[in-house]
Amino acid sequence: MRFTAFITAALAAFTMSAEAVRNLQKFKVQAKVIEGNRKFDGLWASLYHTGAGTADVYFQNNRTAAFSAFLNHTQFQWVYNGVSQIPFALNLQYQTYASWGPLEVSPGYGSDYYGKGFVFKNGNQIVDKFAEWRGWLVCDWWHQVPELFWIQIGAQVEVIPSCAKVELIART
Numbered sequence: 001m002r003f004t005a006f007i008t009a010a011l012a013a014f015t016m017s018a019e020a021v022r023n024l025q026k027f028k029v030q031a032k033v034i035e036g037n038r039k040f041d042g043l044w045a046s047l048y049h050t051g052a053g054t055a056d057v058y059f060q061n062n063r064t065a066a067f068s069a070f071l072n073h074t075q076f077q078w079v080y081n082g083v084s085q086i087p088f089a090l091n092l093q094y095q096t097y098a099s100w101g102p103l104e105v106s107p108g109y110g111s112d113y114y115g116k117g118f119v120f121k122n123g124n125q126i127v128d129k130f131a132e133w134r135g136w137l138v139c140d141w142w143h144q145v146p147e148l149f150w151i152q153i154g155a156q157v158e159v160i161p162s163c164a165k166v167e168l169i170a171r172t
């Protein structure tokens with residue numbers, strides 16, 4: 001009995017330490033569908049150029065082509081290919097009277113509140129401790145690829161067929 005309990009505890013500790021991602025450690029971001037359209041399951045996050053130094057987060061199926069990111073304490077920073085001298089951070093964008101809102105990757109270390117709440121949960125899941133954040137959503141959207149959104153407080157989201165609620169998993 002005691003031996004079994006020891007083995008179980010040791011395995012649990014091993015699993016956690018094997019998966020845990022640390023501050024500043026680089027990873028790629030994989031979508032794990034928890035509700036809705038399964039076609040987004042397992043896709044990898046990349047950056048979609050939208051302007052001078054700005055990008056949207058979208059998802060595609062090639063891990064090698066995915067962009068690397070890391071958490072710098074509560075900032076979600078991206079390694080934006082070709083412009084490595086400049087920091088790029090993920091920011092939520094509040095959408096008035098909406099159930100979910102977009103995000104933007106832009107130069108800097110993340111704006112107050114909207115770019116300073118990202119933390120690891122259960123070792124390698126990325127969540128946002130910002131009080132208005134309720135989860136992640138992926139939808140086929142205006143770039144005609146799956147795009148990342150965040151669910152806003154107060155919303156009762158009915159997951160429409162072109163979307164899925166997801167977890168974001170950091171894979172090293």
Ligand SMILES: *[C@@H]1O[C@H](CO)[C@@H](O)[C@H](O)[C@H]1NC(C)=O
Pocket residue numbers: 062063064065
């Ligand atoms: C995946 O992306 C890499 C890097 O961009 C590229 O070299 C490779 O051909 C891609 N693989 C597929 C199957 O498209």
Ligand SMILES: *[C@@H]1O[C@H](CO)[C@@H](O)[C@H](O)[C@H]1NC(C)=O
Pocket residue numbers: 024072075077087109
């Ligand atoms: C982490 O963020 C701080 C500012 O909050 C910045 O000074 C530092 O250079 C960042 N580290 C990296 C590796 O980007």
